[in-house]
Amino acid sequence: MKLRQTFLQRLKQFYSALTASVTESDLAFIQKNLSKQEQALFFQMDVVDQRHALDVAGYAYQAATARGLGSKRKVLVKAALLHDIGKVRGELTLLTRLAFVLCPALVAKYRKKAWKSLKEHASRGAHMAETFGVEKEVVDLIREHHNQEASSESLEVLQEADALL
Numbered sequence: 001m002k003l004r005q006t007f008l009q010r011l012k013q014f015y016s017a018l019t020a021s022v023t024e025s026d027l028a029f030i031q032k033n034l035s036k037q038e039q040a041l042f043f044q045m046d047v048v049d050q051r052h053a054l055d056v057a058g059y060a061y062q063a064a065t066a067r068g069l070g071s072k073r074k075v076l077v078k079a080a081l082l083h084d085i086g087k088v089r090g091e092l093t094l095l096t097r098l099a100f101v102l103c104p105a106l107v108a109k110y111r112k113k114a115w116k117s118l119k120e121h122a123s124r125g126a127h128m129a130e131t132f133g134v135e136k137e138v139v140d141l142i143r144e145h146h147n148q149e150a151s152s153e154s155l156e157v158l159q160e161a162d163a164l165l
Contacts, residue, residue, distance in 0.1 A: 009164070010101055017094055020051035029054070033077050037132045041085045048094065049084045052165060056080040059161040064154075072154050079141035079158055082134065086125030086142075091117045122146050 057080035064073045108115045126143035150156040
């Protein structure tokens, strides 16, 4: 049953990547939650990553509200919008991303630069955010969003949202 759920989730993610777009209401949401400098970081991502980040931010907002983390919502939304900024536009094709999900060893062997980009995007994104003056709590969430051990409830929400969407 779990394998079927995972397959269906990945199929949905692939379809979402093929049809990814950012709407006018998304732009308003971005402007409301990110400074001009942070928006520059957000918009250097591929539209696929922008759409994913917007979906993660929406989920994180709802999850934070449901868990009584209202005071952390602003930080969580900002971290969700910026969590993949280490994936720079043009570095990863959709087919490379698909191969990474289906068979990571194949990407590791034949697409070394893409593999490195995928594996290091969290630390690179945190460095970029820090350089642009993003607050430390957001930088830390970006850096840690792929760590196995969630060190805070905020990180747990971000990881959950990232994994689901």
